[in-house]
Amino acid sequence: AAFADPVPDAELVVNEEIELVTRVAPGPAVADVLTEVYSGWLYRESETRAMQMDDFDNPAMVFVDQGLDMWDTVDGTEGKSCASCHEGIESMKGVRTSMPKMNGAATDLWSLENFVNDCRTERMGAEAWKWNSNDMKNMTSAISLQSRGEPMKVSVEGAAADWWERGKEIYYTRYGQLELACANCHEANAGYMIRADHLSQGQINGFPTYRLKDAGVVSIHQRFVGCVRDTRAETFAAGSEEFRALELYVASRGEGLSIEGVSVRP
Amino acid sequence: AATLAALPVAAETAPGTIAFDGGAVAASLTGAPGDAAAGAKVMTTAALGNCVACHELAAMPDVQFQGNIGPALDGAADRWTEAELRGMVVNAKMTFDGTMMPAFYKTDGFIRPGDGYTGKAPEAELPPVLTAQQVEDVVAYLLTLKE
Numbered sequence: 254a255a256f257a258d259p260v261p262d263a264e265l266v267v268n269e270e271i272e273l274v275t276r277v278a279p280g281p282a283v284a285d286v287l288t289e290v291y292s293g294w295l296y297r298e299s300e301t302r303a304m305q306m307d308d309f310d311n312p313a314m315v316f317v318d319q320g321l322d323m324w325d326t327v328d329g330t331e332g333k334s335c336a337s338c339h340e341g342i343e344s345m346k347g348v349r350t351s352m353p354k355m356n357g358a359a360t361d362l363w364s365l366e367n368f369v370n371d372c373r374t375e376r377m378g379a380e381a382w383k384w385n386s387n388d389m390k391n392m393t394s395a396i397s398l399q400s401r402g403e404p405m406k407v408s409v410e411g412a413a414a415d416w417w418e419r420g421k422e423i424y425y426t427r428y429g430q431l432e433l434a435c436a437n438c439h440e441a442n443a444g445y446m447i448r449a450d451h452l453s454q455g456q457i458n459g460f461p462t463y464r465l466k467d468a469g470v471v472s473i474h475q476r477f478v479g480c481v482r483d484t485r486a487e488t489f490a491a492g493s494e495e496f497r498a499l500e501l502y503v504a505s506r507g508e509g510l511s512i513e514g515v516s517v518r519p
Numbered sequence: 520a521a522t523l524a525a526l527p528v529a530a531e532t533a534p535g536t537i538a539f540d541g542g543a544v545a546a547s548l549t550g551a552p553g554d555a556a557a558g559a560k561v562m563t564t565a566a567l568g569n570c571v572a573c574h575e576l577a578a579m580p581d582v583q584f585q586g587n588i589g590p591a592l593d594g595a596a597d598r599w600t601e602a603e604l605r606g607m608v609v610n611a612k613m614t615f616d617g618t619m620m621p622a623f624y625k626t627d628g629f630i631r632p633g634d635g636y637t638g639k640a641p642e643a644e645l646p647p648v649l650t651a652q653q654v655e656d657v658v659a660y661l662l663t664l665k666e
Contacts, residue, residue, distance in 0.1 A: 430633065432621060
């Protein structure tokens with residue numbers, strides 16, 4: 254159906270210079286179910302799309318600035334800041350594209366939030382930030398911005414393979430009293446309207462995202478919580494194994510899309 | 520409040536005991552005809568039927584933001600009998616295998632059901648999304664959809 258298509262000809266160029274890929278041929282994870290992979294940006298109204306095209310209009314940039322300040326802020330018993338070890342935050346370029354991934358010891362699948370907290374607790378002697386705390390979202394926003402324009406590409410090999418399978422199973426499970434899976438809304442019905450919402454493919458390349466409705470930054474897992482709750486289900490917790498597995502699987506569905514973090518959504 | 524409203528009344532057919540004939544349910548769940556005006560309300564209220572989340576309905580021009588995942592409901596009563604429509608509202612999966620349309624009068628067989636839209640597990644027995652009376656009200660409204 255023509256209506257099911259995202260805006261056909263919009264191009265996402267930020268600050269008139271950074272060209273982002275919002276349409277891409279499906280990667281291996283979705284080659285058999287999607288004909289093209291689309292960023293959620295393409296499904297938004299033109300005003301919302303425009304806000305993301307200029308950093309002066311993008312409300313998320315205030316939070317990025319707070320994250321940048323935090324990068325240089327000494328915290329914890331070791332008297333260190335992120336910059337003490339990583340120097341300028343540009344050193345984080347590309348990091349967001351491969352998240353989530355196995356940790357250094359290859360014992361667990363970690364999201365960006367886990368890596369940040371690992372440095373805080375193990376290397377700085379500082380307290381872990383809560384998954385959806387402002388400090389954490391400001392920091393992941395600042396880190397994600399360093400990868401803006403780089404293609405998403407997660408590893409689903411080796412120890413990550415089992416996590417990926419688990420995430421895939423979750424994606425197709427019809428949860429809750431309304432018995433709806435991610436796939437019902439974001440695979441079978443992307444492009445259609447569910448009440449006032451134009452359904453996208455539910456990609457995560459835009460995260461963290463500034464949601465106008467919430468007037469704040471939303472993390473990937475926060476969005477997952479909202480979507481599962483809307484099926485009248487008992488959700489999984491932000492940071493849970495289930496949502497990290499789901500994050501890996503959803504990331505693989507968006508392979509090749511540019512990291513937009515930080516995006517703007519209604 | 521939703522929990523209280525959903526407690527089955529003695530004369531009603533309980534969710535687990537519905538007699539399907541294929542996808543159709545012949546007998547009224549309350550033993551009485553529904554109220555079409557109340558049904559229209561149920562269909563447009565987000566916490567209740569929220570049918571317009573997925574269906575367009577030209578018969579309700581005042582209702583903004585109608586979804587288009589399912590077919591438009593105009594003329595539904597020309598296409599389906601009362602029993603078929605009741606069966607679809609009770610549990611559309613009995614009519615359309617694997618359909619996205621939720622079952623509105625069912626209380627078991629769910630994966631991680633929640634307490635309404637709280638995201639939490641239910642503390643008491645799970646009520647159906649719609650009461651027997653609300654199902655009958657919706658059926659009464661659907662029966663008015665003739666072209």
